[in-house]
Amino acid sequence: MDQTSSNKPSGKPWLSLEQWRQDPEFLTFAEKEFRTSPLQSGDGVGGTARRDFLKLMGASLALTSFGCVRRPAQKIIPYAKKPQDIVHGLPNYYASSFVDGMEAIGILVTTRDGRPIKIEGNPDHPANMGSMSSRAHADILRLYDPDRYTAPKRNLQNKNRTNREIINARWEDLDKAVTEQLGKGKVALLTHNHSSPTTQALMEEFAGAFGGKIYQYDDVSYASLVEAQKASYGSATIPNYNIDRAKIVVAINNDFLGTWVAPVTFQRQFAMGRKKSTEGMSKLVVFESLMSLTGSNADKRYRIRPSQSLDVVMALLHELVVVRKSSRYASDDGVVRVLSGFSKSREDLGINVGEVAEELWKNKGQSLVLAGGMSADGDFGVALQVAANFLNAVLENDGKTIETGRSVTRGAPIGDLLNALNKKEITTLIVHGSNPVYSLPENSKFREALSNVEMIITTGDRNDETARLADYVATDHHALENWGDMQSLGGALSIQQPTIQPLHNTRAFQDSMLAWLKGAGKGSAKAKASETWYDYLNASWKTLSAGKTGKLNFEDYWNDVLQTGVMQGSNGAAGSRSLASGTLANVKPTAKRAGFELAIYQKVGIGDGRLANVPWLQELPDPVTKVCWDNYACISPKDSVQLKIKEGQYVQLTVGDKKIELPAHIQPGQADGVVGVAFGYGRNGGGSVVDGIGANAMTLAQWVDGRAVTAGLETTIKPLTKKTELAVTQGHHVMEGRQIVVEETLADHMKDPGGQVHRHNLTTMWSEHKYNGNKWGMVVDLNTCTGCGSCVIACQSENNIPSVGRKNVIDGREMQWMRIDRYYVGTPEDPDVVHQPLLCMHCDNAPCETVCPVIATVHSDEGTNDMIYNRCVGTRYCSNNCPYKVRRFNWFSYTDVKAPRQMALNPEVTVRNRGVMEKCTFCIHRIRGVKAQHKVHDTKLRDGDVKTACQQSCPSNAITFGDLNDTKSMVRGEFDSPKAYALLDELNVKPSVRYQVKVRNTDKLKWAPAHEPVPGAPHGQGHKPPAHGRAGEPLPHGGPPPPDAGPGHPPMPPHDPPPPPVPAEGGH
């Protein structure tokens, strides 16, 4: 107790010693309710302090309120309610469906944190079994296309449907206007091949409700094929083909590997017949006008003009039925009479069709004749298809290699619509998914006919050529934002499920139909009960799957289908059909053409142009010409000499009174007297990427008998003085006698696989790298690789590779990590073509690694050659020292992509900035991801766990990847097989990628081993370089080059190596 204190301590609880002591000072202090402030202490002395305080406070209040605005609201989304199955940093995959023209394939969409970043093939879907086309990959960028409309639009049109103004529309207003209009009846619904059974059902319901009719039109039309199917078999569907069952495929102006009907499926099937390069490997015989992707893969290729297509089929039929009397039709007088009319065809062609006929007959029931396509869709188009059907029937292929197909989309042909429009029988036109104003020939007068319609509604996502004539753009979802279903030609039913909330204020076309039905108070009970299109779809599938759900109830079954993407057991068993008799009677000989013949064709990357606004596809080099960012007039080497046309020189093409101007491209292997022009260019309304590129080939097409005629039209070519430079990614097309792509005939190959490979005995002074864990390696089978370029875009999508634009490609600065080299072998008039995918070889003794001054490219203990972007200084020494030239340098900053394209970026792969080198990583992030998963689950890595993006995408299964240290792995077996060889193995860089020889099912290869290669010397009579980077080397012509041939013409045809000249001892 404190004795010094005079006061008695209180018994209350105390806070401080002063309080306990009852210190007087404390007491006075405690009694005061308001403490003294320094300002207050002066108060009363002049009374200034308080006022100062108030002044200060007022001023500061004013200042703070003046200088500040409300803090911007930033919402963060806590994952308190975490969506099920979403783990940050791990991707989710959703099975869905993709329709492109006639092609319908299953896809798996990779999403990360709710946004799709990549489209891959669904391995469970029987149509593609996991493989992809370049276009399917590119669909992701169409979702993020900055040119998409973000809301419905209204085009204010005058009477002639010109002079419009685009205004934003609200869905409510649009629905009101449209419903009102639909009440007037006479509705026409024009759709593309959507392949969706439920959409078709809804469309039919919709059309029924408004007294309308459905028409089908695709920008790349298969009208003649369908028409001929109807004539021959009675059903207007595209048939289902089983190319894998064919021992010999004869394609007549038919690019089934590149663009025709369903190339992904066809490539996969075709590869199945090529993979085993032994007895029984399939043979591909191609008769064609242009050099197509299919033609470039031919074992035997004949050049014909488009108008000779029918002659080829008829000559084969004549040979089989009349000359050899092989078929049961030999006794059919009607048939024989028709065929006798074609007895001269063979001579006209100048081709010994007997050989082909014999091989076809030898493989009857196991052969397939595919004819027609855009580049042979002349006025003879239907006759050609009918004849081909007949030839397949003669060869007894029906029900074996050809079956009934299942075309889901049904509608009257566009010719009927045109007639109805002209007769003013249509008041309302709804256009879904096709662009007839762009793709129909001008003399169809479709555009003019549209002014007879009161209201046009389009469902696209932009004002394309058709939409700008429309009144309303009822902006549709992208497929990745929408529900749906799909049936492939083989019958497989699959689900299309959305993978992202709609990015913009768009609405599914199906929802629009439902809304309009409801607005008019019409529709079935199902439609009325469906709040959304999803409900309708779900209800339809309940019916569709009845009896197929097995033990599951529908909800579980539905979830199951959503997971796998495919309805089990829905594929195949389409049944055979029988040929109607007497169809051949309508086949008349094709009239002879004078002068040049036009052949419009599709490019593998651009196709029907639906995805043309994706820069990836514009920059995907054409598999054959290697030109990107343009269309051009393809002419044969001989014609180019005759007409004195040089590469890149503009020519004027005239058909009738229609003219277009295009730069010329001299295409080796193209038939003389033919000019080829790619479809899908010359757009006006396609988007900022595609608009203004090239010229519209359809300007030259003609509308004949309710069909667009795209080939066999007489054309005049007039060289102009204007010149341009085509963006070519490969400027030199011959192998210079080097061992790059090794070809073997099937006979040689069976005797001694890989026997044509010249191998070097290599020794080294140094100890080799040790790989104790995995050692990654890859084998590319050149025999199955078709060169389609799917892997190129797969890689681009996976690895955030920028597109650089036409100028940069011309400057030699394309960025694709994977490129496909294409070489010609033989004479320029009639060469063979080889394709070779080239990516980083991940050499064991990598020349790039030793020369990098800052160790930015290093060898991993798993055999990969890794690039460390943030260490790279950009000396480019590695690229110079790379014998394969697979490294890519960021010459400028390519990282600023137009929003929202950046959403497609893969967060697992660094976006590279300016000034650093980049290249293929062997998809190291995938390797790491798989290994991490195995580590988490304490499991062992198995062969096939890691798939690179290119491998996964390849429709031909040409790429094998895996662990070379695993002796049982598939890649090890392929790597060590005698078929395999290392490219430039004499350099002893020991690449981790090997190639397997290309086997041609033919007797003789087109290299001429007679003389030594003459490298170099012929390459430049010019004493000045061409004014540009890459384009200047069209293939030479046989014999001495024309004096004005310009630099870079080797005078002698190229030839492929049999053993290259044996070097002096010690040379290697």
Add this chain to the structure above:
Amino acid sequence: MIRRSPLILGKKTYETITNDIAGLTEKLPDARYFAGLAGAQGLMIIFLLAQGAIVWWGMGLMGVNHPVGWGTDIITFVFWIGIGHAGTLISAVLFLFRQKWRMSIARSAEAMTVFAVMTAGLFPVLHTGRPWVAYWLLPYPNQRGPLWVNFRSPLVWDVFAVSTYATVSAVFWYIGMVPDLATIRDRAQNKWRKRIYGLLSLGWRGTARNWNHYEMVYMLLAGLSTPLVLSVHSIVSFDFAVAVLPGWHTTIFPPYFVAGAIFSGFAMVVTLMAIIRELVPVFKDYVTMDHMENMNKIIMATGLLVGYAYGSEFFIAWYSGVEYEVFIFKNRAFGPYGWSYWIMVTCNVFIPQLFWFRYFRRNIPWMFVISIFVNIGMWFERFVITITSLHRDFLPSSWGMWVPTIYDFGALFGSFGLFFTLFLLYIRVLPAISISEVKPVLYVGREEDQHGHH
């Protein structure tokens, strides 16, 4: 008896020599000089603009592409490095060999070396994709691991070679100037002038001890510099020779590059001296026709060496039997860039043959033109090596062409602006001829009776 011709003309005395040389730094130059300087600086501004744009927007502005990853920058780098070699050869090697004629040109040749290396040094930095991190090529302790450079990379050897060369040359040049700087200091009328030159002359007093140390250091530095004449360009040649690329991967490169470097360096000395003799006429007494003739002889000799190397390359390419080698050399001479090869051969092998004739060796306009041709030819030699090897290598699919842009021209011609600006400033700011070395050879070759005993 054959008399030696005098090394210095104009009946100079010790005093006039000092007045001539030190005087250059003391009076305002004439209009011709300023015109020359303005021209050089104009070019230098082009250089700065071009390189500034490239750093700002990216290497893509230049002609380099895929497959030709190296272009004007590397060509010009090697060119300037090569130029430097003659300076070292004259100042160090000829010093060790006691060649008295070197005295009057050594200083300027050495200055040329320093400025050429300075100019050259910019290019490897500026040619990188990210010049702001080019210092990563230097091995220094850092917080990134530490992460070191790749000692296997010839580019790192380059860093060492060039930085060593730059340092040794600069020190050698500077040490040589110390007595002369002291002379200028002693003549200075102005306070600041006295201070600046005083600082630069490192307290030189001219004592016997000073001279003793000086001579020792100078000789040691000469000894140090001598191997650099061989090593630097050998190492620069490794940039190419170590690569696997046909046309680069050859063992002849080190001697071939050194010979070429001396060749081009002497040509540049002749060019410079011909210009300086015009711009600063007093030089005509010191850099005499005999000097010029001597240098022209060396140009001719090294030109023959270079010509031999060209021939040898072709022979070895053929003899190796490697198809890629054979191809690349045929492509060099007859491919799309064949014109550059023939420019190179004409300028480097054929044109110097004129120096077999005394008339050409001793005629200033002729030798000036020939030296310019040699400079052009040597630039094209590096062009031929770099471009023609890269543009068509192993896989024909990746073949391409290289086309220069205005930025390439800006970088190339602009670099001359930088070099000449430095050189012209040097001429009037520093003692451009070694006063202390010229005086001892003042009487070489003069008639005995004219100067009596000494």
